[in-house]
Amino acid sequence: VMIKKSIQYCLAIKRKDQHMREIVERFELLAKATNDIVWDWELTKRRSLWMGNGLESSLGYNQRTKKVDADFWEKGLHPEDIGRVTSKLNLIFADGRINKWEDEYRFRTQGGDYRIFYDRGYIIYENGKPVRMIGTMEDITTRVLLERKLEQETLLKQKQIAEAVVTAQEKERTEIGKELHDNVNQLLSASKLYIDAAANDISNNALLLSQASGYIKNAIEEIRTLSKVLHAPLINELGLCESINNLTDDIMVVNELRINFSHDNFSEEHLNENFKLTIYRIIQEQLTNILKHSKATEANILLSTNENDIYLEVNDNGIGFDTAKKRQGIGLSNIQSRVSMYEGVLEVYSGPEKGSKVSVRFPLSETALAIN
CATH class of the missing domain: 3.30.450.20 (PAS domain)
Structure with missing residues (x-):
């Protein structure tokens, strides 16, 4: 046992x-x-x-x-x-x-x-x-460190965008002040001089008051033009393409610049309003750059869409510039900050006497699309 x-x-x-x-x-x-x-x-x-x-x-x-x-x-x-x-x-x-x-x-x-x-x-x-x-x-060390690095880079990018926005706002305020001082203030000062002269010169009273009235009308037009630039267009009512057409028409009325706008392959149907306003502001900013610096006689705007992204191009036949020297200018910085908000890619091509081309490619991500 x-x-x-x-x-x-x-x-x-x-x-x-x-x-x-x-x-x-x-x-x-x-x-x-x-x-x-x-x-x-x-x-x-x-x-x-x-x-x-x-x-x-x-x-x-x-x-x-x-x-x-x-x-x-x-x-x-x-x-x-x-x-x-x-x-x-x-x-x-x-x-x-x-x-x-x-x-x-x-x-x-x-x-x-x-x-x-x-x-x-x-x-x-x-x-x-x-x-x-x-x-x-x-x-998970490698993964966590990469996530932390990405988070830091994202925070840095957000900070840079915020700084660019503040810079753009300060630049805009400076431009408003300059326009008011150099144009409107001078017109109103001239009007006052003519009105004062009319009060002391009875024989030429009507002529002097007519001159003053002309300066005041010019001042009113300057203020109206300035307001139109600053005010956000009614994109939700007019649509992006119609708003761009209005912008180019207004520019061509008072400037010797022919602007062609091509958008046959573009659809704005599913884009949200803020994204459409961003595209509008980029075009407005670049046209302003062309008017100020390029001495161009013709500019072209191309806007197209495919299944994956949106392509925007603004080019001109002006004197061009050295991209290495002017790439960090305020105008292009403003455009870059707007492009970054929607994860787009900005490219600038130019050279002395070669005109310039600014192109932007936006991915059709959730941030750009309207939420139904």
């Missing part, structure tokens, strides 16, 4: 060892299939088995299987993370019903530096008590 029991005991131990070897083999196969660290934590004995390529590639250990105690894991947690991570895990253990745990934390490598891991595990309970936990540690 004793021999029989001894044999049965030995067979049971052998079966148990065989079962454990099979479990370890499965873990090793899983660990080989990934760069994660696979772990099996015996909670009652406070020991665990770690295995996988990640032990070497992420933690720097010259081994792919490592037996450790619970203190190894806790001591490896970053001092700023240990309280948060262990408290969350202990609350789950105390609940006794939650089987899944996951967290993100920094863990010390063999070399002493820290890497970032996403850890998740499955908890096994017996009589409401946690006895075992199986899971994997995924090294």
